[in-house]
Amino acid sequence: MPNSGRSRSPSPTGSHPHSKRHSRSDSGTDKDDRPTQRRRNTPDERVRIGKHAARTLRISFRGDLVLRDGFQHFSNRGWDSIDIEGDPFEGLDEPFSNVGLFLALVKQIPGCIERLKSDDDEGTYRANLAAALEKGANTARSDDCSGLKVSILPMVEDIVEKKILHKFKYTRGFHDKGIGKLLCPPSFDWDDPSVQSRLKNGDVRPSTAEYPPFLYHSYSINPENKLDGLFRSELLIKAARHIFIAPSAAEDTEAYVKSTHPGNAALNNMSAVTVPTIAYVSVLVRFSLSSEETFNIRLTGARGGFDHWAFYKNINKFLLDPKMKDKTADLIAFWNSRIFGPREGDEEVDHDTAAEILAGL
Helix, strand or coil: CCCCCCCCCCCCCCCCCCCCCCCCCCCCCHHHHCCCCCCCCCCCHHHHHHHHHHHHCCCCCCHHHHHHHHHHHHHHHCHHHCCCCCCCCCCCCCCCCHHHHHHHHHCCCCCHHHHHHCCCCCCHHHHHHHHHHHHHHHHHHHHHHHHHHHHHHHHHHHHHCCCCCCCCHHHCHHHCHHHHHHHCCCCCCCCCHHHHHHHHHCCCCCCCCCCCHHHEHHHCCCCCCCCCCECCCHHHHHHHHHHHCCHHHHCCCCHHHHCCCCCHHHHCCCCCCCHHHHHHHHHHHHHHHCCCCCCCCCCCCCCCCCCHHHHHHHHHHHHCCHHHHHHHHHHHHHHHHHHHCCCCCCCCCCCCHHHHHHHCC
16 A cells, blocks of 8 residues: 655544565465474564554454454455455444454455465464464564663653663652653642652552653643643654664654664555554553563553553544544644654745845845
8 A cells, every 4th residue: 555645634544554565475375374483584574564563553463363353354245345455444443453454464465365265274374374463563562662661761861850770660650750750640649749659559550541741742731731732742752763763763853864774664664653653652651661570461460550451542542533533633744744754745835034034135
């Protein structure tokens, strides 16, 4: 599917961010039936697709269930209803359901639909494809969490104006006054010592339906207009640039021009974010700021644990609400400009300050 630049009016879900990069063989050879283990330095395109799906479509998924549900849906509806070149989410009531995810994934794998339809009785092709896609999603989350856990520290130190212990994550979160303020739900008064103590000790668990200051521009919430600056914080943009452009791009706003090594966006011909991209980055930044040592997409039940999956779903649901259509389009355009920079076709204001001054002399 062609990528859209910012010269177009972005839809709430953004341009479909996946490439048409295909595996080296379009003939459906037996190499796709092999397990995901490959020889060193031989990339598995299915794993790459799974990685990008986690970052741009759904942070976590069961590959076997996605393929099962999608296959059943189109077996009943008719395979000719699939428009390979069209929007994979068009006509779907739940864009990021298993069916929507199935459609977005199979469009990128040459011969995938025919291979699924002609699979053997044991479902070998489907099982290996599911394992590869799921491996990619798990690897993406692991790599991004590990990277951001470290790289986010200098970003946060600029905000809280103090050094943070690099080696020990348990000192972050509500154990640190500066970081705690960034994470504190707006329904709590962080300046109240009893609130700090309760959050620090896990006596209360922050709601996944509240948006803390770290999501806001200038890390400040306008109580009269909680939409003002939401999902526009510099911390989110820097984290997104770290994930999609390069770690060095987090602080260097020109890195999209100077980088010599292709990042995740370049590897996937990505030129626009999606709503799930914004949710993905928000979730990973929250984890990186927290004192939790291990990232669990699902709530483990541990005292004081945070339900990242519920937080992720809440952000997606909010930004995809029909009432938010125009606001979300503006937000996506903002993220695109900050992450990918200006591109050909962007409107440029034709104004000459020097000529205006000279004309008045």
